Amino acid sequence: MVNYSYDRNGNLLKRVKSTSSEPYVFSSSAQSYDIYLKGVSKGIQQVHFPTWTQQGDQDDVEWILGEKISEGVWKATVVLSKHGYEKGVYITHMYADGKMIANANAEVKDTMKITSPREVSMADGPYEVKIEGVGSTVSEVSFPTWSLKNGQDDLENPWIQGERITDNTWRILIPFNKHNYDTGVYATHIYATDKYGNSSVLGGTNVNVKGEAGGSKEIDLAGVSYDVFIYGIDPKIQSVHFPTWTANKGQDDLEWIQGVKIGEGAWKGTVVYSKHNSETGRYITHIYSNNTNFLGAWEYDVTHSTLVKAPTTAKVSSGYYDISIEGVPSNVTLVEFPAWTLNNGQDDIEWIRGERVSSNKWQARISFNKHNNESGVYATHIYAHDAYGNSLGIGGANVNVGN
Numbered sequence: 001m002v003n004y005s006y007d008r009n010g011n012l013l014k015r016v017k018s019t020s021s022e023p024y025v026f027s028s029s030a031q032s033y034d035i036y037l038k039g040v041s042k043g044i045q046q047v048h049f050p051t052w053t054q055q056g057d058q059d060d061v062e063w064i065l066g067e068k069i070s071e072g073v074w075k076a077t078v079v080l081s082k083h084g085y086e087k088g089v090y091i092t093h094m095y096a097d098g099k100m101i102a103n104a105n106a107e108v109k110d111t112m113k114i115t116s117p118r119e120v121s122m123a124d125g126p127y128e129v130k131i132e133g134v135g136s137t138v139s140e141v142s143f144p145t146w147s148l149k150n151g152q153d154d155l156e157n158p159w160i161q162g163e164r165i166t167d168n169t170w171r172i173l174i175p176f177n178k179h180n181y182d183t184g185v186y187a188t189h190i191y192a193t194d195k196y197g198n199s200s201v202l203g204g205t206n207v208n209v210k211g212e213a214g215g216s217k218e219i220d221l222a223g224v225s226y227d228v229f230i231y232g233i234d235p236k237i238q239s240v241h242f243p244t245w246t247a248n249k250g251q252d253d254l255e256w257i258q259g260v261k262i263g264e265g266a267w268k269g270t271v272v273y274s275k276h277n278s279e280t281g282r283y284i285t286h287i288y289s290n291n292t293n294f295l296g297a298w299e300y301d302v303t304h305s306t307l308v309k310a311p312t313t314a315k316v317s318s319g320y321y322d323i324s325i326e327g328v329p330s331n332v333t334l335v336e337f338p339a340w341t342l343n344n345g346q347d348d349i350e351w352i353r354g355e356r357v358s359s360n361k362w363q364a365r366i367s368f369n370k371h372n373n374e375s376g377v378y379a380t381h382i383y384a385h386d387a388y389g390n391s392l393g394i395g396g397a398n399v400n401v402g403n
Helices: none
Strands: 002-006 012-017 024-027 032-037 047-053 062-065 067-070 073-079 088-096 099-109 113-115 119-121 127-132 138-142 145-147 163-166 169-174 184-194 199-210 213-215 225-231 240-246 255-258 260-263 266-272 281-289 293-302 307-309 313-315 320-326 332-341 350-353 355-358 361-367 376-386 391-402
Touching: 032 047, 032 088, 032 099, 047 073, 062 073, 073 088, 113 199, 127 184, 127 199, 169 184, 213 293, 225 240, 225 281, 225 293, 240 266, 255 266, 266 281, 307 391, 320 376, 320 391, 332 361, 350 361, 361 376
Parallel strands: 024 099, 119 199, 313 391
Antiparallel strands: 002 012, 032 073, 047 062, 047 088, 067 073, 088 099, 113 127, 127 169, 138 184, 145 184, 163 169, 184 199, 213 225, 225 266, 240 255, 240 281, 260 266, 281 293, 307 320, 320 361, 332 350, 332 376, 355 361, 376 391
């Protein structure tokens, strides 16, 4: 046997060779396991691996025809479904051209644990279903999920495939937009499939989903805007407004934002910081249907803590300098870095599209040949854009460039 250990990023930590000893133990989720027989005489034409479970004696015996995989080595696959997925001891005898030459026992155990929340709010985003203790021979785990409202009308086909996060742990995130934003009970069944295509259900779980008000979890002003949501309201409602203001100076910046329907009983309002003087601090949103019926509220604290990095000085001979900004929220789709020399105003301004180098960091390169290789002070401003076309200035830097 060769045992491989990996970290969560898939990097190999160690590789250990060892000789296995009985009892061989397999998870009941494995669907099947392979038996290898070495040292078979060269002239042997057939090897059979009759297998049965200890429970009920040989009531489920299966004579498995072996496969010759190399000289002297034969293999058989024991499929658990052919033995009623029984747990306990599996007994295999091995016959070469009708003569018994070896035997082996294996034990099948229930090793699985399913983890999920009992109740979630749509406002908190997708929820996770996880299963641990899955057999390492399993190549695929599916998590078909649907809301009990209206049956399986929202069952996604093909079924959602899980993510393998360790050798024996799989998970899935359940997004509400794939289920019509239904509230109530969501059902998830879990199926495992091995490399031979054998498949069975491993178990399942139910989660109660509530509809509430919620909003963005990223709090920096550099995000340009943020969305406020309301879930689980009467699907017949035709109009929803999200009046919003900042706590600073009361309702001097009050804006009645027209909501957008994103699904049955689900609406969204987008708060643009520039319409509230780009203030930091507490933002308050109330939510109304038909302008009068109060549905809920959401409050949100906005900070501005982005970090701009640029050299204070540079030389024309170096050809360029880099400028970056960190702490930009993930909803930003574009960051631009307009740059120019202070000599002769903005006659040489260049609007540079930034490069996203990580989830919250953007970078641009200021090339001197785009500015006539001038020396002196170079100014760069930084503008962020969201997916709705809104933009906001979020920083800048000056660099003194010499010869």
